[in-house]
Amino acid sequence: MTTLGILGIGHLSEHLVAGWMRSADAPELLLSPRNAEKAQALAERYGLRVVANNQALVDQSEAVLLSVRPWHALEVVNSLSWAPGQTLISAVAGLPLADVQAAAPQTKVTRVMPIIAAAVGESPTTLYPEDTLTRALFAPLGPVAAVPDEARFDAANIAHCYYGCLYALMEQAETVMAEAGLDPASARLLASQATRAAATMARDHHREPLDETTAAIATEGSFTKLGLDHLQQREALSAWAEACRVIHRAIREA
Numbered sequence: 001m002t003t004l005g006i007l008g009i010g011h012l013s014e015h016l017v018a019g020w021m022r023s024a025d026a027p028e029l030l031l032s033p034r035n036a037e038k039a040q041a042l043a044e045r046y047g048l049r050v051v052a053n054n055q056a057l058v059d060q061s062e063a064v065l066l067s068v069r070p071w072h073a074l075e076v077v078n079s080l081s082w083a084p085g086q087t088l089i090s091a092v093a094g095l096p097l098a099d100v101q102a103a104a105p106q107t108k109v110t111r112v113m114p115i116i117a118a119a120v121g122e123s124p125t126t127l128y129p130e131d132t133l134t135r136a137l138f139a140p141l142g143p144v145a146a147v148p149d150e151a152r153f154d155a156a157n158i159a160h161c162y163y164g165c166l167y168a169l170m171e172q173a174e175t176v177m178a179e180a181g182l183d184p185a186s187a188r189l190l191a192s193q194a195t196r197a198a199a200t201m202a203r204d205h206h207r208e209p210l211d212e213t214t215a216a217i218a219t220e221g222s223f224t225k226l227g228l229d230h231l232q233q234r235e236a237l238s239a240w241a242e243a244c245r246v247i248h249r250a251i252r253e254a
Ligand SMILES: NC(=O)c1ccc[n+]([C@@H]2O[C@H](COP(=O)([O-])OP(=O)(O)OC[C@H]3O[C@@H](n4cnc5c(N)ncnc54)[C@H](OP(=O)(O)O)[C@@H]3O)[C@@H](O)[C@H]2O)c1
Pocket: 007, 008, 009, 010, 011, 012, 013, 032, 033, 034, 035, 054, 066, 067, 068, 069, 070, 072, 076, 091, 092, 093, 094, 113, 114, 115, 116
């Protein structure tokens, strides 16, 4: 079993750990000690080990996941001694592979971009470059897709931010249903299940253009068309597209 050290125990890591711990193919996980309360809580919940310091984590791990904020990342990597051939997996958004590689030249660096749905085994993890070990480590958390270059890695990251934005969209529908008298639990179930249903249909019928699916549902005189027309008149859909472009630009310029 691969020993994976997690450097940076925060929002992302706690969801990745939850995903690994529900899987039969979990690596052996070691946790870095900073953010002691969260590290200790995870260790107690899942029977994991918090190591004494970051160097001990690196020394005891075959692969290390870098999951600190971008502005801490290079300083952390630079401050540690790495073993030749060790795999260093960076989850740091916007940080080019070459920068991490320069900070730890003897390692094999890969980049991943998971989402917190890893906790329920549903993270689409983007990987660059293709790597057998990194792929195997992230496969229990959802589908892994490798891309051939970092330009496409940046493009794929749009989906990860889009995922975050979807919660805000669902919240609108949930709120209106609750205002209209549904109890909050039912409103949550309906908003989330409708979103999941659309996602599954779009994924499983991926050859069908989405505008055709929309047109087949939002027929003339339907209530769905009424809602869509309202969104289009207010340029709400093009605002979504523009938000995706804004995200992409920011990722490329990071
Ligand atoms: N959150 C997501 O959904 C998500 C998704 C994909 C990728 N990412 C990427 O994952 C990284 C982490 O994001 P996050 O949201 O999990 O951030 P976070 O909640 O702030 O977690 C980062 C953790 O790293 C710790 N840390 C800072 N310096 C450290 C050091 N020298 N040694 C060990 N730990 C250190 C922080 O401790 P302190 O709080 O004490 O500083 C914090 O616990 C970011 O680079 C982000 O781009 C996040």
